[in-house]
Amino acid sequence: MRLITxxxxxxxxxxxxxxxxTTTDTSAxxxxxxxxTPPAIPARVAGNEWYEGAQETLKANLAKRPxxxxxKNVILFIADGMDPTTVTAAxxxxxxxxxMSGEENVLAFETLPHLALxxxxxxxQQVADSAGTASAMLTGVKTKAGxxxxxxxAMVGDCxxxxxxxxxxxxxxxxxxxxxxxxxxxxxxTHATPATVYSHSADRDWESDADLPEGAEGCTDIASQLISxxxxxxxxxxxxxxxxxxxxxxxADPEYENRTGRRTDGRDLTAEWEAQGGTFVWNKAGxxxxxxxxxxxxxxxxxxYDADRSVNxxxxxxxxxxxxxxxxxxxxxxxxxxxxxxxxxxxxxGGNASRALSDTVAFDDAVATALAMVDLEDxxxxxxxxxxxxxxxxxxxxxxxxxxxxxxxxxxxxxPSTEPYPAGDGKPYTTxxxxxxxxxxxxxxxxxxxxxxxxxxxxxxQGLDYQQQALVPGYSETHGGQDxxxxxxxxxxxxxxxxxxxxxxxHVIDFALGLNQRAEAASAE
Numbered sequence: 001m002r003l004i005t006x007x008x009x010x011x012x013x014x015x016x017x018x019x020x021x022t023t024t025d026t027s028a029x030x031x032x033x034x035x036x037t038p039p040a041i042p043a044r045v046a047g048n049e050w051y052e053g054a055q056e057t058l059k060a061n062l063a064k065r066p067x068x069x070x071x072k073n074v075i076l077f078i079a080d081g082m083d084p085t086t087v088t089a090a091x092x093x094x095x096x097x098x099x100m101s102g103e104e105n106v107l108a109f110e111t112l113p114h115l116a117l118x119x120x121x122x123x124x125q126q127v128a129d130s131a132g133t134a135s136a137m138l139t140g141v142k143t144k145a146g147x148x149x150x151x152x153x154a155m156v157g158d159c160x161x162x163x164x165x166x167x168x169x170x171x172x173x174x175x176x177x178x179x180x181x182x183x184x185x186x187x188x189x190t191h192a193t194p195a196t197v198y199s200h201s202a203d204r205d206w207e208s209d210a211d212l213p214e215g216a217e218g219c220t221d222i223a224s225q226l227i228s229x230x231x232x233x234x235x236x237x238x239x240x241x242x243x244x245x246x247x248x249x250x251x252a253d254p255e256y257e258n259r260t261g262r263r264t265d266g267r268d269l270t271a272e273w274e275a276q277g278g279t280f281v282w283n284k285a286g287x288x289x290x291x292x293x294x295x296x297x298x299x300x301x302x303x304x305y306d307a308d309r310s311v312n313x314x315x316x317x318x319x320x321x322x323x324x325x326x327x328x329x330x331x332x333x334x335x336x337x338x339x340x341x342x343x344x345x346x347x348x349x350g351g352n353a354s355r356a357l358s359d360t361v362a363f364d365d366a367v368a369t370a371l372a373m374v375d376l377e378d379x380x381x382x383x384x385x386x387x388x389x390x391x392x393x394x395x396x397x398x399x400x401x402x403x404x405x406x407x408x409x410x411x412x413x414x415x416p417s418t419e420p421y422p423a424g425d426g427k428p429y430t431t432x433x434x435x436x437x438x439x440x441x442x443x444x445x446x447x448x449x450x451x452x453x454x455x456x457x458x459x460x461x462q463g464l465d466y467q468q469q470a471l472v473p474g475y476s477e478t479h480g481g482q483d484x485x486x487x488x489x490x491x492x493x494x495x496x497x498x499x500x501x502x503x504x505x506x507h508v509i510d511f512a513l514g515l516n517q518r519a520e521a522a523s524a525e
Contacts, residue, residue, distance in 0.1 A: 066494035071380040071512040072334040079363045081345030083388025090360035093403040101400035108368035109383040112489035116496040120387045123152045127481040130192040131204040133386035138196040139167040140506035148201040159219040162202035171197040175231035177518035180331035182324045186303040187342025188242030190222040199225035208245035209265045239296040239320040241303040284315045305355045306362035317366040348389040349476045351437035351467040380490035388480035390435035404462045437477030439467035
């Protein structure tokens, strides 16, 4: 088997056009010292909240200093489908839940000091899928849509091609370097993004042995790869959904009477995990008392949307993140942790902005929890998305207009209006919409092929189950091809600057932790 090992960032500097030019050289010309203090606020604008607020931001930015030292730990947060439009809408939505107008709110991950834009395309698709994008972030190379931690030389669904072209993941390298490794997701742990931490597959859908097609002899399903992870002492913490892929079809689910496992090979992977000395838990109470190496599977498939979650039975993403950091921090050699807010994407696919924004806020809560538990002097925290969606934010709504509501604009004199602002057809419309999806507005037609957009009230639009109106009909809303944002803080976070290829994220992680060098040194011992 040929195993491709990605090289660390230092070997790429000479030929890497996207290498940031930021430097920590403190020997700047003397004249620059005069630029370190903003000018005094002119009397004519003294007391103006916008002017003075911008001055405070300028002062804070002038005080920033890059942390240019190796990292002990790295936490990579990925909110599936969280494009810049979703971030803005979630910021306002979250602020309004707190009683604010909303626009002035700041999400926890927006406080991280360094930013860049990530180009998300796959090697074969202009608009990406999560398998190819997550593989780029976890392995350092771009690949085709639909494949898990396999290089572009393989074809989707080609078992032998995948066996011949695996690419080392950050999780594998971290384990070889002696670090602790964890993976957390609100999706199935065998779903595309979390799977890229610990597995290799020609097809993202090969989650259990029941999914392997004929002719895939020699290839192993994703769930079993988590249990048999061959590096170090295995994955240390794995928390998320997807119990069914770890249990045989003859075995009853511990939570739902009418559910069973999915596996056809008779293997109970949860028992195998425990036989290796780990702890298996399936509810919030079990997670609270867990110690050591922990496998937590809290739903047969994906975990509940945060808005639907039973707070007594199912842990939040913040709960799982806190537990993972607590357990992984016991390793003196440091840890690598990937945390995914997996269901932002699913809500968008359903054309349901309410749940998409609620899950984005829950994701932000997890980031806030992590930032309260780690020290950015030794822990690199990266927050990003794998790809975008087609949600739109438009219509000239007045300041503080409910994020999920219909557009109420302003009067000619600039004062807030009280009535919905009509679209060209005279009907109200929502601030948020989708370019395509199940909420398509074309309903019915007469002999003249005349279509009518349905009415929508403000109360209806703000309902949890409301599907925003869309332009192009589809059973599922699609991904978008826009760049997504990278937010970062901690050692080497300043290397995130400008517009970069998505696979660059891995190279900063590798450089910050020295993964390839440490793994190579460990293998030579």
